[in-house]
Amino acid sequence: MGARFDPAAGLGRRLLADPWFVTGASLSLFLVLLVVLSPWLSPHDPHDMGYAAFAPPSADHWLGVNDGGMDIFAELLAGLRNTLAFGLVTASAGLAIGILVGLASAWFRGVVDQVLMRVADLLLAIPAVMILILLASFYRPSPWVLALVLASLAWPTSARLIRSQALGLRTRPHIAAARQMGGSSAYIIGRHMMPELFPLYLIAFASKVRMAVFMEASLSFLGLFDPTRKSLGRMISDALPFYYLDVWWHWLLPPIVLLTLLIMAFTFLAVSLERFFDPRLRAAWAD
Amino acid sequence: MLTWRGHLLAYLLTALVMVYLSYRLPGWLPGDFVTAMYADSHVVLGAEQEAALRERLQVDGGFGSYLLALARLDWGTSHAFRVPVSDLILNALPWTLLLMGGAHLLATMLGFVAGVEAAWRRGGRIERTSVGGMTVLQGVPEIGTGVLLLMVFAYHLGWLPAGGGATLYVDHGFAERALDVLRHLALPLATLLLAWFPGNFLLARASMVLVLGQSFLDTARAKGLPPIRVRYAHAARNVLLPMATRFGLRFAFMVTGALVVETIFSYPGLGTLLFNAIGARDLPLIQGIVLFSSLAVLGINLVLESVYARLDPRVRVYGRAL
Numbered sequence: 163m164g165a166r167f168d169p170a171a172g173l174g175r176r177l178l179a180d181p182w183f184v185t186g187a188s189l190s191l192f193l194v195l196l197v198v199l200s201p202w203l204s205p206h207d208p209h210d211m212g213y214a215a216f217a218p219p220s221a222d223h224w225l226g227v228n229d230g231g232m233d234i235f236a237e238l239l240a241g242l243r244n245t246l247a248f249g250l251v252t253a254s255a256g257l258a259i260g261i262l263v264g265l266a267s268a269w270f271r272g273v274v275d276q277v278l279m280r281v282a283d284l285l286l287a288i289p290a291v292m293i294l295i296l297l298a299s300f301y302r303p304s305p306w307v308l309a310l311v312l313a314s315l316a317w318p319t320s321a322r323l324i325r326s327q328a329l330g331l332r333t334r335p336h337i338a339a340a341r342q343m344g345g346s347s348a349y350i351i352g353r354h355m356m357p358e359l360f361p362l363y364l365i366a367f368a369s370k371v372r373m374a375v376f377m378e379a380s381l382s383f384l385g386l387f388d389p390t391r392k393s394l395g396r397m398i399s400d401a402l403p404f405y406y407l408d409v410w411w412h413w414l415l416p417p418i419v420l421l422t423l424l425i426m427a428f429t430f431l432a433v434s435l436e437r438f439f440d441p442r443l444r445a446a447w448a449d
Numbered sequence: 450m451l452t453w454r455g456h457l458l459a460y461l462l463t464a465l466v467m468v469y470l471s472y473r474l475p476g477w478l479p480g481d482f483v484t485a486m487y488a489d490s491h492v493v494l495g496a497e498q499e500a501a502l503r504e505r506l507q508v509d510g511g512f513g514s515y516l517l518a519l520a521r522l523d524w525g526t527s528h529a530f531r532v533p534v535s536d537l538i539l540n541a542l543p544w545t546l547l548l549m550g551g552a553h554l555l556a557t558m559l560g561f562v563a564g565v566e567a568a569w570r571r572g573g574r575i576e577r578t579s580v581g582g583m584t585v586l587q588g589v590p591e592i593g594t595g596v597l598l599l600m601v602f603a604y605h606l607g608w609l610p611a612g613g614g615a616t617l618y619v620d621h622g623f624a625e626r627a628l629d630v631l632r633h634l635a636l637p638l639a640t641l642l643l644a645w646f647p648g649n650f651l652l653a654r655a656s657m658v659l660v661l662g663q664s665f666l667d668t669a670r671a672k673g674l675p676p677i678r679v680r681y682a683h684a685a686r687n688v689l690l691p692m693a694t695r696f697g698l699r700f701a702f703m704v705t706g707a708l709v710v711e712t713i714f715s716y717p718g719l720g721t722l723l724f725n726a727i728g729a730r731d732l733p734l735i736q737g738i739v740l741f742s743s744l745a746v747l748g749i750n751l752v753l754e755s756v757y758a759r760l761d762p763r764v765r766v767y768g769r770a771l
Contacts, residue, residue: 182584284463287750289701291708292739299727299735300474319698373702376590380709383592384724398592402713405596406604414600418593426588433584 177438186368186430189423197243206233208240208392216409225412228400238416240392245378246424248309252374255313257320257367264324265351265359268332279325282318290315291377298386305378305387312377320366327362328355361439368432372425379421394421460751464744471740472515475732524741525733529726534737537722544614545718548634549707552641553696560646561692564653565685571658580654583647591706595640595713602636609635612715637714644706652695656688690760697753701746 177183196203206213206223210232217227225234263282267275293315294308303311331337332355340350381387382395389396394417401414494502518524524534567576603611610616615630660666661684669683711720719738726734 280459284459286698286701287460287747288463288467289704289743289746291702291705292743292746295723295727295735296471296474296739299730299732376702377705379590379592380705383709384712385727395592398596402596405600410600414596418596422589422593425590426585429584429588433587 180434182430183434186427189427200239204236206236208236219412241394245394248378249371249375252309252313253370256316256370259317260320263321267325268328285318365435368428372428456754524737527734529729529731541719541722552638556645560649561653564650565657568654568657583650587647591644591710594643595710598636614717637710637716640710653688656691660684660687
């Protein structure tokens with residue numbers, strides 16, 4: 163360490179001075195808190211159909227009751243939880259594949275690189291949503307299976323990002339030294355390259371969560387998940403046929419607002435982190 | 450890196466894999482095929498129909514004859530509509546092309562010009578607010594904007610129709626018909642535009658800013674070229690390649706957005722058709738649309754690979770694609 167240039171120095175402070183980061187972080191914190199505190203926030207079971215249908219908001223039902231006699235606020239919290247969980251699972255799995263592929267590609271070069279990057283290009287050219295629709299309509303797998311399938315289709319963007327930065331890392335002296343002292347490929351990738359590219363994973367993770375949440379909302383909006391599974395997209399499609407009734411502001415609007423806040427939070431995080439860590443963009447943002 | 454022929458081969462192979470998957474998938478369903486497909490479909494089969502279907506499905510000439518049938522546009526028959534899947538797809542296709550193509554062209558051109566102009570006025574108040582505003586807009590999903598536009602313009606203000614692609618059962622002259630189609634197009638198009646414009650704008654601006662400091666622009670200015678020529682012919686040319694690359698990267702996901710927007714406005718394109726097919730568990734139709742649109746997206750990406758080479762001579766010289 164010592165006098166060496168350390169890009170991470172004072173990073174926390176600089177990040178906290180960035181309005182995009184602060185907004186994104188506090189929005190996501192707020193949404194996570196909503197999910198975590200949901201048992202205390204809403205006493206109703208989101209699947210309980212025992213209330214008076216179309217009841218307007220009241221002290222008991224903060225956002226009223228939907229056409230099926232279910233408490234909308236409880237549904238909203240359960241939907242937010244499922245949508246967010248889908249996003250986090252997909253992003254984690256996709257990022258894990260992306261890191262492995264990106265690093266392996268950059269380290270081994272040659273045929274490995276060629277094959278992996280070619281597969282990545284082709285996966286980018288295939289609409290993931292179509293594969294998911296096909297699987298979901300034929301087999302009706304659980305949401306987790308779909309999340310993993312989406313992750314296995316969506317890793318190329320992060321693999322490319324990580325590969326491009328790892329290529330530069332590969333020729334640095336300390337890596338050569340580790341190699342010289344007999345470090346195996348697995349050791350160098352795992353011990354040196356993987357930790358050093360850490361900031362990139364944050365960028366990739368934030369943008370993957372954003373993509374996966376959007377995907378989950380779209381798929382559930384189209385009715386591809388189990389109809390009893392609560393989800394923000396599903397709520398929107400349930401409420402949409404009643405948009406001309408007075409119920410729109412407490413039934414249709416809340417899931418839209420929550421979904422937008424969720425996607426916005428991760429967009430802001432991705433934008434802000436990208437600005438700090440992606441050297442190609444640094445020049446573009448410096449002003 | 451692969452040559453152009455290598456690309457073509459890789460894409461063809463991928464297309465074959467997708468067709469094969471679509472051929473094999475129904476066979477992997479648990480139990481008997483006909484029962485599995487119809488078990489919870491909204492369609493009840495008569496005894497004769499079931500026998501006919503069994504006969505048709507048992508004539509399995511293998512993958513080769515499946516491919517031939519695809520090429521002959523024999524994509525099977527929809528359960529719910531009882532018409533060939535290919536007819537349904539070809540009827541819906543022009544609407545989707547109009548909506549997605551129009552939105553994409555507008556979003557790209559407007560994003561390009563606005564991004565270049567914003568970068569040129571770097572540091573000004575307009576530039577700062579527009580970058581901020583576009584970043585915020587990037588966080589708003591199509592579902593959100595679509596529903597809000599529907600509520601405001603179709604329901605509360607009543608200016609524009611809430612759904613469909615054209616007014617049915619009316620006798621319009623050509624001009625009236627065109628206006629009618631445009632009126633129906635306005636809201637879904639605006640939704641997609643709001644979703645796709647910000648990304649194009651931000652990318653065009655960021656790429657342009659990277660170019661601005663370079664010395665070839667000083668040379669161009671020193672030659673006495675008019676500013677507009679320096680800005681577009683010299684500087685902004687470098688923005689085209691990242692924008693085309695981004696389109697290639699984003700296209701597969703843009704399909705998702707278009708699907709949702711068509712559904713919200715019940716626009717008579719492939720998205721709405723697919724939505725209805727999902728609702729009725731019309732498996733042959735789902736399969737047909739999925740296969741068709743995946744192949745179309747693959748094809749467009751293949752075309753893009755050659756466009757990169759035209760946009761950037763460096764790519765062409767080395768026979769590389771980025």
